[in-house]
Amino acid sequence: xxxxxxxxxxxxxxxxxxxxxFLKPYAGGGWKHVYKVDSPEEFFENYNRTGDxxxxxxxxxxxxDYYRCYVVGQEKGPHHEVRSEGSxxxxxxxxxxxPGPKLKERIEKDALALCCALGYDLNTVEFAVEGGVPYAIxxxxxxxxxxxxxxxxxxxxxxxxxxxxxxxQKALGGENPVQELRWAAFLNGPKGLDGPAPKVRKKA
Numbered sequence: 001x002x003x004x005x006x007x008x009x010x011x012x013x014x015x016x017x018x019x020x021x022f023l024k025p026y027a028g029g030g031w032k033h034v035y036k037v038d039s040p041e042e043f044f045e046n047y048n049r050t051g052d053x054x055x056x057x058x059x060x061x062x063x064x065d066y067y068r069c070y071v072v073g074q075e076k077g078p079h080h081e082v083r084s085e086g087s088x089x090x091x092x093x094x095x096x097x098x099p100g101p102k103l104k105e106r107i108e109k110d111a112l113a114l115c116c117a118l119g120y121d122l123n124t125v126e127f128a129v130e131g132g133v134p135y136a137i138x139x140x141x142x143x144x145x146x147x148x149x150x151x152x153x154x155x156x157x158x159x160x161x162x163x164x165x166x167x168x169q170k171a172l173g174g175e176n177p178v179q180e181l182r183w184a185a186f187l188n189g190p191k192g193l194d195g196p197a198p199k200v201r202k203k204a
Contacts, residue, residue: 013057014040015193020060025053027140036060061135063128067099067107070144070159071115071123073166099129107134122163 023046024034033053035046047055099107111125114136122143127134148156 010040014043017057017059020062022058022060023050023055024058025050026056027054028139061128061130062135063130063135064194065099065129067127067129067134069107069111069127070155070162071111071120071125072159072162072167073121074112074116102131103129103134104113108126110134110136111139121166157164 020036020038021043022034022036023043025032028034032105033050033055035042037043037046043057098104107127110127111123115121115123118140120142122142122144123139124141125136126138128137134198145151146156146159151159169171
């Protein structure tokens, strides 16, 4: 909190984050109270609707591809469920091609690195790809949507089987030691994962 001042220097915030941007709750779901803003005027108009919600302002990625990935158990590779070529709020577009080998490898590594650092055994990580670079724009979903009507029969069957396998392994393996989570793991990358930490789009 040391970087907070009162009153906020909004001009500095806008210069840092840029437009277009998304104003959204720091913790939420279902795209409730999420606003795309293209100017300071639109920001304040929508910010005044949020009441006492704690909000974040996130730079909008002008993406050409969009991927939502399941990660199960911190070991099993993410399952690339969907690609959305429309706006980010459109629910899961199914049946589109998988990413190329290089992008797929990068997305899998980054998604797994985030989940290991956060200590999540189940998560969805959403990437917006701009200029060939995947930016993690949503990655704190430990109870992700897996409804068959949302994700389709093939993805539904995959996630049910993967989570069941994880539950059985944990039951047979007994109690796991409590994992101490530190920000250093998030910033430096978890042990055993090579390469730089995943790109996370800047927020204010």
